Amino acid sequence: MLNDIKIGPVTIHMYGLMIGIGFAAAYLICCTRAKKKNLSEDILWGILLCSIAGAVIGTRLLYYLVSIPQIVEDPSIVWNFKNGYVVYGGIIFGVLFSYLYCRKKQVAFRQYFDLVMPSVSVAQGFGRIGCFFAGCCYGRQTDSWLHIVYTHSNFAPNHVPLLPTQLLSSAGNFLIAGILFWYSSKTKTDGMVGAMYMILYSIGRFLIEIFRNDFRGEWGGLSTSQLISIAVLFLGILFMQIYTRQKKRNAAAETD
Numbered sequence: 001m002l003n004d005i006k007i008g009p010v011t012i013h014m015y016g017l018m019i020g021i022g023f024a025a026a027y028l029i030c031c032t033r034a035k036k037k038n039l040s041e042d043i044l045w046g047i048l049l050c051s052i053a054g055a056v057i058g059t060r061l062l063y064y065l066v067s068i069p070q071i072v073e074d075p076s077i078v079w080n081f082k083n084g085y086v087v088y089g090g091i092i093f094g095v096l097f098s099y100l101y102c103r104k105k106q107v108a109f110r111q112y113f114d115l116v117m118p119s120v121s122v123a124q125g126f127g128r129i130g131c132f133f134a135g136c137c138y139g140r141q142t143d144s145w146l147h148i149v150y151t152h153s154n155f156a157p158n159h160v161p162l163l164p165t166q167l168l169s170s171a172g173n174f175l176i177a178g179i180l181f182w183y184s185s186k187t188k189t190d191g192m193v194g195a196m197y198m199i200l201y202s203i204g205r206f207l208i209e210i211f212r213n214d215f216r217g218e219w220g221g222l223s224t225s226q227l228i229s230i231a232v233l234f235l236g237i238l239f240m241q242i243y244t245r246q247k248k249r250n251a252a253a254e255t256d
Contacts, residue, residue: 003133025123044116058096060089062088113193114191124169135156140211146163147162169204176204202236
């Protein structure tokens with residue numbers, strides 16, 4: 001699989017292209033839904049910028065965290081920006097920066113959290129297609145009919161049948177997006193869609209990690225992302241319980 005496709009003098013980097021398409025698709029979807037929900041597009045634009053900033057910082061910081069032994073041996077890794085980005089860090093810091101931005105603007109974070117997270121899944125779906133082209137985030141060697149053999153990858157082992165975990169992740173993210181879009185039309189409680197994203201994504205990420213074979217850091221037999229997934233899953237369940245109880249209390253107060 002080729003990541004760089006040359007058309008005359010122009011070289012198209014498929015990984016970057018897919019990331020760009022993902023961000024553009026997510027933003028356009030958010031804008032369309034924001035109009036229907038009477039939410040501010042200006043605030044949405046600010047959230048997008050904060051999310052990008054948080055993603056750039058977070059992906060790199062988490063990579064440093066899981067690569068401490070390698071960095072001790074080779075400190076030049078710190079300055080090598082060609083690779084070394086962990087998606088979970090980008091999600092966490094993107095949400096954190098967006099939360100701080102909403103606090104500063106004095107707007108309801110949970111409403112925008114619900115608005116944005118289904119589109120985040122869409123962006124992740126495109127991003128994993130980019131991973132597929134680049135060969136990063138590759139799967140274990142397999143004898144299954146479901147496999148991909150790389151011949152020009154700078155990341156995955158070449159000439160070896162591997163599980164296409166990137167495409168499985170992409171399909172899972174698009175599926176999560178569909179579920180969240182449907183769920184957002186059913187629930188009227190702020191924060192529930194965002195919490196549902198946390199639950200679904202953490203479960204999917206935990207499972208796909210079982211089949212991946214790239215370096216991701218390991219603690220106690222679990223990858224770093226699996227440990228984070230467990231924490232995110234419990235937080236998602238906790239948030240759903242809190243928001244449900246708040247809704248019940250508010251409804252009881254209105255009837256008094």
